[in-house]
Amino acid sequence: MRTTTVRVPAKINLSLGVGPRREDGYHPLATVYQAVDLCDEVRATEVDGDSVSVEVHFDGDGWREQAPVPTDENNLAVKAALALRDAFGVKSGAALSIRKVIPVMGGMAGGSADGAAALVACDALWGTGASRAELEEIAAGLGSDVPFLLHGGTALGGGRGEEVSPVLARGRFHWVFAIADHGLSTAEVYAGYDARHADAPPPMPEVPPTLLTALAAGDAAGVGASLSNDLQPVALALRPELRDVLAVGEQGGALGTLVSGSGPTVMLLAEDADHSAQLARMLLAEGVCVDAVQATGPEPGAHLI
Numbered sequence: 287m288r289t290t291t292v293r294v295p296a297k298i299n300l301s302l303g304v305g306p307r308r309e310d311g312y313h314p315l316a317t318v319y320q321a322v323d324l325c326d327e328v329r330a331t332e333v334d335g336d337s338v339s340v341e342v343h344f345d346g347d348g349w350r351e352q353a354p355v356p357t358d359e360n361n362l363a364v365k366a367a368l369a370l371r372d373a374f375g376v377k378s379g380a381a382l383s384i385r386k387v388i389p390v391m392g393g394m395a396g397g398s399a400d401g402a403a404a405l406v407a408c409d410a411l412w413g414t415g416a417s418r419a420e421l422e423e424i425a426a427g428l429g430s431d432v433p434f435l436l437h438g439g440t441a442l443g444g445g446r447g448e449e450v451s452p453v454l455a456r457g458r459f460h461w462v463f464a465i466a467d468h469g470l471s472t473a474e475v476y477a478g479y480d481a482r483h484a485d486a487p488p489p490m491p492e493v494p495p496t497l498l499t500a501l502a503a504g505d506a507a508g509v510g511a512s513l514s515n516d517l518q519p520v521a522l523a524l525r526p527e528l529r530d531v532l533a534v535g536e537q538g539g540a541l542g543t544l545v546s547g548s549g550p551t552v553m554l555l556a557e558d559a560d561h562s563a564q565l566a567r568m569l570l571a572e573g574v575c576v577d578a579v580q581a582t583g584p585e586p587g588a589h590l591i
C-alpha cells in the first residue's frame with residue numbers, strides 16, 4: 287500500500303491584535319505567526335474503496351491524551367481530505383494516521399496543523415497536483431490558521447488570520463511552552479473578548495512596528511519585549527492560575543512571556559538553549575504546569591508547500 291507522511295509544526299502568535307467582531311462572527315486579526323518545531327505527523331495510506339478514516343496516536347507523556355481528539359468527520363485532517371477530494375473529483379479514499387505531539391486545545395493550532403498536513407499528504411497520495419493557490423484556498427475554508435501552517439516560517443496574518451504574507455525574520459528563537467492540564471475553547475475565548483468589549487468595540491488591530499524591527503534584526507530581546515496578545519486578558523480571566531506561569535517567566539529572566547493564541551499554553555522566550563532548559567526546570571519545580579516543552583522556531587524547511 288502506498289503511503290505519504292508529512293510533518294507539520296505548531297504555531298504561535300508573536301503578536302495577536304484582535305478587532306471588533308465581524309458580521310460573520312469572526313474577528314479581524316493583525317498577527318505575526320511563527321512556526322515552532324513541536325511537530326505532529328500525519329500519514330496518509332492508500333485504501334481499497336473510498337472511505338476516509340483517521341486514527342490518532344499520542345506520543346509519550348500522559349498529558350497529551352487528556353483532551354479528546356475527534357476521530358470522525360469533525361477531525362480537521364478528515365475534513366481536509368474530503369475537501370480536497372470534492373475540489374478535484376477524486377474517487378479514492380485514504381487511511382489517515384496522526385501522531386500527536388502538539389497540545390490539544392492549547393492555542394498552538396494543533397488541529398489546524400493536522401488539516402494542513404492532511405491536505406499535502408493526500409495531494410501527494412492521490413496525485414491531485416493541486417497548485418499552491420488551490421491548496422491555500424481549501425486551507426482557508428478549513429480554518430483561519432490553516433493557510434499559515436502550509437506557509438510555515440514567520441509570517442504576517444491578516445483578514446481573519448487566513449491572509450498570510452511573509453515577513454523578514456532572522457535568527458532562531460528558543461521557546462519553552464508551559465502546558466496546562468486542560469485546554470481552552472477558541473470560540474469561548476473570542477466570545478469572552480466580545481463580552482469585554484460590549485460597550486466599546488476595540489479598534490482595528492495593527493502589528494507592533496517594534497516587533498517587525500526586532501524580527502528583521504534577529505534581536506531576540508527586542509522580540510521578547512514586543513510580544514503582545516489581545517486575547518491574553520480573556521484567557522487569564524478564564525484561567526487565573528496562568529498568572530503563576532507568567533510570574534515564573536519573569537522571575538527566571540525570560541525575554542518575554544505570553545499566552546499562546548487563545549491559550550492556555552504559555553510561551554516563554556529564552557536567551558539560548560541553556561536558559562530554555564533552566565526555565566523549563568523552574569516551571570516544573572514550581573508546579574505551575576503539567577509539562578514544560580522546549581522548542582525552537584522557526585524550523586528551517588518546515589514549509590509544507
Ligand code: C5P
Nearest residue numbers: 311312313315429430446447472473476
Ligand atoms: O477559523 P477557526 O475555525 O479555526 O476558528 C475557530 C473559532 O474561533 C471560530 O468559530 C470563531 O469563534 C473564533 N475565531 C474568531 N475570529 C478569528 C478566528 C477565529 O472569532 N479571526
